[in-house]
Structures are given as C-alpha cells and as structure tokens.
Amino acid sequence: MSPWIWIVAAAVGFVLFALGLKTFVRGGFRRAASSREEDADLPMTPQQKRAWWGLGIGAVMSIALVAVVSAAGPANYSQQPTTRFLTYAIFAAGFISYFVVLRLTQARESEVLADERDRAIMTRALAVALIAGFLTLVVWVVGLTEVYWEAKAVPIDYPTFMLWTTFIAALLGREVGILMGYAGWHGHGES
C-alpha cells in the first residue's frame, strides 16, 4: 500500500482533531469552580434528560455487545447465527428503548423542548462526537495493523465491528458533549 494513503489519512485526521479541539476549547466548555454549587439547584432541560438516558442506554448496549462478541470470539462471530441474531436484537432493543425515552421525555404543555441555548449546546456536542468517532477509528487502525502485520490481511468480521463501534462511540460522544455543555458552557445566544 502506498505510504501516501497513510500520510493523507493522518493529515485529514489531524485537521479534524484540531478543528474538534478548537471548537471544544474556544466554545467555552471550561467550567468555573464557583458555578458548581449553583448548578445543584438547576432544573434539567428535556434535552439534558435525554442525554443522560442516551448515555445509559448506549453504555448498556456497548457492554452487551462486547459480552456477546467476546463469548463467541471475534473470529468465529459470523459463523454462529445465534450470535448474529443476539447482536441484532441488542441493537434493536437499544434503538427501541431510545425511542421510548424520546416519547417519555417530551416537553410538558408549559415547557419548551429546546431553546436557543439547547440548540447551541447540541451543535457544539457534535465536535465531541467527531473526536470520539475519530479516536475509535485510530484505535482500530493501529490495533489491527499491529496484530495482523505479518498476515497482511484482516479477518472479514472486523470492518463490521469498526463500523458499529465508531457509530456507538460517536453517539455516546454526542451525549457526553451535551452533558458537558450543560455543565459548563456559558456562551452567548447566537440567533
């Protein structure tokens, strides 16, 4: 494989990482210590409740998926229909649970579901999702390259695992970014 592919991939990765970091720091995720006590009485917004639920569901899904794949063995995973079915079932359960949560955390009649501050926090959280997804890919690429360097080939199941884990890491990263935003973003309204 041409080394230029790695050089270009590394350069693109570096630019994405730098952009994410810049948004993260300059966006104002820094938190004043004096504000922590004031936050104790702060009412949770519907988006904040959804982020906590999303984080919980994502964590349970991740643990279940790791348990199923580890029990079967990553190399034998695709040979066993039961394991594949279990994986799909975990994904389906996760998504259904999240849609139930979306329904349960609807804004009450007198409440607003998301205002300008919520939207600004959610936009900034995408930077954290981007970093989480990118770092997951880095871990996979470095790990697989090191492990299968001699073989010069990666087992066919791994690209699927890469896709799932990057997807889950990005989703969890978004929820973490939203919670960090509510904890410490003291910005200005932009609309």
Place this chain on the structure above:
Amino acid sequence: MAKAEIKNRIRALRFQHGEMTQQELATRAECTRQTIVMLEQGRYVPSLALAFRIARTFGMTVEDVFEWKE
C-alpha cells in the same frame, strides 16, 4: 478595548410583575426554565430575539431589561 458585560433585571422584574415564576416567564418567552436561571445568574447572554421576547413579556423595551456595561 475593555470587555463589555451585559447585565439584566429579570429577577427583579419577575417579582414586580406579580411574583411571576421562572417557569411562567420561560413559557411566555419560549425558552427553558434552565435558561431563565442562567440569565438571572448572569451566566448566559440571550440572543436579540430572546431578549426582545423577555422584554415584551414584561411590557418593556430591551434596554429597560438589559444593560450594557463597557
């Protein structure tokens, strides 16, 4: 250039307007209660649109509610 600060009188105005609750103001200004709390604590500066909605809820101009200190 010196850093400008935007202060507001939202908390005082709520009490002057029949002890309006934070939730009532949030509903009328179309924002969340958390945003009202953050505004009152001076930890968030609203957009012009939200500033106008808050001011109109009190029947005032934006400059009656918000003050720009240079």
